[in-house]
Amino acid sequence: MKFVKTIAVTMGLVAAAVASPASAEWKPERPIEIIVGFAPGGGTDQTARLIASAAQEFFPVPLVVVNRPGASGTLAAETVAKAEPDGYTLLVAGGSESTSVPNHREISYSLDDFRGILRVNREHMVIVTKQGSGLDSVEAVVEAAKADPGKLAYASSGPAGILHSAFLVFEKEAGIQIQHVPYQGGAPALAALLGGHVDMAIITPGDAAAQVEAGNVNAIATTSDRAEQLPDVPSLTELGYDVDLENMKGLVAPAGIPDEVAEYLQDRFTKAIESDTFRTLAERGNITPGYLSGADFEKAMRDMSDSIANAMGDTPKTAQ
Secondary structure (H helix, E strand, O other), rough: HHHHHHHHHHHHHHHHHHHHHHHOOOOEEEEEEEEEEEOOOOOOHHHHHHHHHHHHHHHOOOOOEEEOOOHHHHHHHHHHHHHOOOOOOOEOOHHHHHHHHHHHHOOOOOOOHHEEEEEEEEEOOOOEEEEEOOOHHHHHHHHHHHOOOOEEEEEEOOOOOOOHHHHHHHHHHHHHOOOOEEEEHHHHHHHHOOOOOOOOEEOOOHHHHHHHOOEEEEEEEEEEOOOOOOOOEOOOOOOOOEEEEEEEEEEEEEEOHHHHHHHHHHHHHHHHHHHHHHHHHHOOOOOOEEEEEEHHHHHHHHHHHHHHHHHHHOOOOEOO
């Protein structure tokens, strides 16, 4: 009888041990905020609303997109970096606020303050020059820049952003000097190129394809691999320049988030990316999916940040 009781007690303990992981699994009990560091309507906001819409069916609580624009996305990043690591506050990261701006300015956070959940999409960046300028290839640009250092100029969507940094890395790799002319956004930068005020700019593949078709620009290279929309345009890497930068978007949480919470979030957002809803919305929004796990997303951001830091060398950071 004592032996039977012992077996019963033991089996009860085993059953409890087996059941405990499931019963202890973290589940959100209030809305999860997805913080966007830019105004509604832009690329970062599009990514946030895409993943929130596709993932909502996999969460028992609302996924709420919150826009907190300012300082090239760093205000939102600072907010999330300092937030409680409880799974209820996420940031759309991977772009300028994560990989570029921290190398240019003194800010209160670093990549170490975040844990990757997953990468959602990737956006190629295309270097374009004005049609008829004679700068119809990377070789032509490098030759002209070496013949007269500092004469050529490029437009960016703003100082310290990913477009600015992409040109810095290219300059470093090519051993050239090009003048930087910042504008308040990508549209004014493109307008400056078309108006002949600068010699180069970086735009999205979709915009580049449209401008090439209209006969306005030469698409001379991408800054990562070849873009689907422009299959005949080579990458800088193919041309012999070690440049691999793109405008990534994904979700990160504050560092210190418990493993079970991070795993819960990654599992459900991954299901969203695999869903028909995500594929349909991504195609409709002309968004290129680019899934990476949380750990791989962190590495991709760190690799880009290191590349930019190397290009800047000993250039001092400016104040926030």
